[in-house]
Amino acid sequence: xxxxxxxxxxxxxxxxxxxxxxxxxxxxxxxxxxxxxxxxxxxxxxxxxxxxxxxxxxxxxxxxxxxxxxxxxxxxxxxxxxxxxxxxxxxxxxxxxxxxxxxxxxxxxxxxxxxxxxxxxxxxxxxxxxxxxxxxxxxxxxxxxxxxxxxxxxxxxxxxxxxxxxxxxxxxxxxxxxxxxxxxxxxxxxxxxxxxxxxxxxxxxxxxxxxxxxxxxxxxxxxxxxxxxxxxxxxxxxxxxxxxxxxxxxxxxxxxxxxxxxxxxxxxxxxxxxxxxxxxxxxxxxxxxxxxxxxx
Numbered sequence: 001x002x003x004x005x006x007x008x009x010x011x012x013x014x015x016x017x018x019x020x021x022x023x024x025x026x027x028x029x030x031x032x033x034x035x036x037x038x039x040x041x042x043x044x045x046x047x048x049x050x051x052x053x054x055x056x057x058x059x060x061x062x063x064x065x066x067x068x069x070x071x072x073x074x075x076x077x078x079x080x081x082x083x084x085x086x087x088x089x090x091x092x093x094x095x096x097x098x099x100x101x102x103x104x105x106x107x108x109x110x111x112x113x114x115x116x117x118x119x120x121x122x123x124x125x126x127x128x129x130x131x132x133x134x135x136x137x138x139x140x141x142x143x144x145x146x147x148x149x150x151x152x153x154x155x156x157x158x159x160x161x162x163x164x165x166x167x168x169x170x171x172x173x174x175x176x177x178x179x180x181x182x183x184x185x186x187x188x189x190x191x192x193x194x195x196x197x198x199x200x201x202x203x204x205x206x207x208x209x210x211x212x213x214x215x216x217x218x219x220x221x222x223x224x225x226x227x228x229x230x231x232x233x234x235x236x237x238x239x240x241x242x243x244x245x246x247x248x249x250x251x252x253x254x255x256x257x258x259x260x261x262x263x264x265x266x267x268x269x270x271x272x273x274x275x276x277x278x279x280x281x282x283x284x285x286x287x288x289x290x291x292x293x294x295x296x
Contacts, residue, residue, distance in 0.1 A: 001039065003075055006068040008035040009047065013065045016054045039064075073139040077278060092121045093282040096132045097145040098199045099227050101269055104246040105161060106145055109290045116289075120282050128225075129199035136272045142283045144272035145290075147244075148199035148206075154275060160291040161269040164245040165203055167260040168252065170235045180261035183211045190239040192222045192230055200227070203267040204242035210265070231257070 011021040012032060022029040040047055047061035057065060076094075097106050102124060110122055127135065129146040133153050136144040144155075147163060169175045181189070194201040205215035221239055224230045227247045234241045235256040242264065251257035271287060273279065 001042065003072065005035045005039055006072055008032050009039060010065065010068050010072065012036060012048070012055070013057055013061060016056060018055070069140060070138060077139065077142075091119075091280065091282050092123060093143070093280065093286060094123045094125075094141045095143045095145070095286070096125045096127055096135050096141040098129045098132055098147055099126055099194075100147055100163065100200060100244045100247060101145045102126045103227065104244065105163070105269060106290075109286070113286050113289055117282065117285060122286075128195065128197045129202065130197035133272060136274055139274065139277060142273070142277075142280065143286065145269060146199050146272060147269050148203035148267050155272045156275050157270040157272055158287075158291060159268040160271045162266050163269060164266045165200070165207070165242050165264040166245050166248055167240055167242050167262050167264065168231075168234060168248045168257040169240045169260060170237060170257060171255070173238050173240065173258070175240065175260050176258040183213050186211075186240075186262070187213060187217050187219070189219065190221045191218050192224065192233050192237075192239045192241050193218075193220055194227070194230055195223050195225050199267075200242065200244060204264065207264050 011025050015021050018032050019029055022032040045060045046058050048055040049058055132144040132146050135141040136155055137153055175181050208215050230241050231251055235251055248257055252259055
């Protein structure tokens with residue numbers, strides 16, 4: 001079993017398609033098919049089943065996918081450790097961030113990093129808070145940036161910034177331009193929120209007990225996987241939501257959203273890293289940029 005075979009297997013498993021995996025890897029489809037067949041032949045185990053035009057993982061394939069990702073992450077870490085001796089003249093830094101951070105706070109720091117180290121390639125992925133923490137724990141991302149309350153993990157979390165949550169509604173909502181709603185009115189209203197696992201939703205739900213409210217009592221009519229889809233739905237309807245002030249700012253300025261006079265506590269942005277895995281000089285440099293007064 002080789003690293004190239006594992007890379008090909010992961011590409012096929014993630015796309016559920018031989019041709020698409022071949023295109024992504026810039027390989028001939030026959031080479032991709034041969035690599036998968038060689039793995040199956042070596043271990044006398046089917047890794048994929050064909051369903052229509054697509055293929056899906058077997059139980060054995062799903063097990064191998066988890067292990068293959070971990071092996072490839074370790075191989076990449078070893079490669080980065082060697083290239084790290086080039087004094088930041090080359091290399092790759094893998095970063096994951098939750099949506100609010102990736103869309104509104106982190107880009108300026110990444111551009112400053114690029115200006116200082118233009119030959120370092122930064123790979124930024126966007127996930128929700130729980131997924132970012134899992135990726136850093138597994139080693140598929142060297143650094144993670146998340147907001148709000150962290151899921152239980154053994155990661156080192158360093159606070160690097162603060163953010164304000166606001167409740168917003170669209171023009172047709174009865175709270176638009178009205179007096180602050182009572183806690184009872186908040187519970188009776190309809191809500192559109194981010195999906196469970198997002199930092200924005202977790203921070204909002206954990207703020208409710210301060211007002212004698214329970215997240216389980218919210219009348220949630222929709223859940224969306226992105227800030228933009230939540231904002232657009234609230235602008236178009238008569239539901240409320242809680243968003244970062246940075247996310248809501250454009251809608252408020254355009255007159256499409258109205259901030260509700262119901263103060264929510266601010267929350268922290270955290271930099272996540274694994275306590276024992278090797279940290280490249282690139283990771284250390286970025287950490288110092290986003291938190292110059294500390295030792296992230």
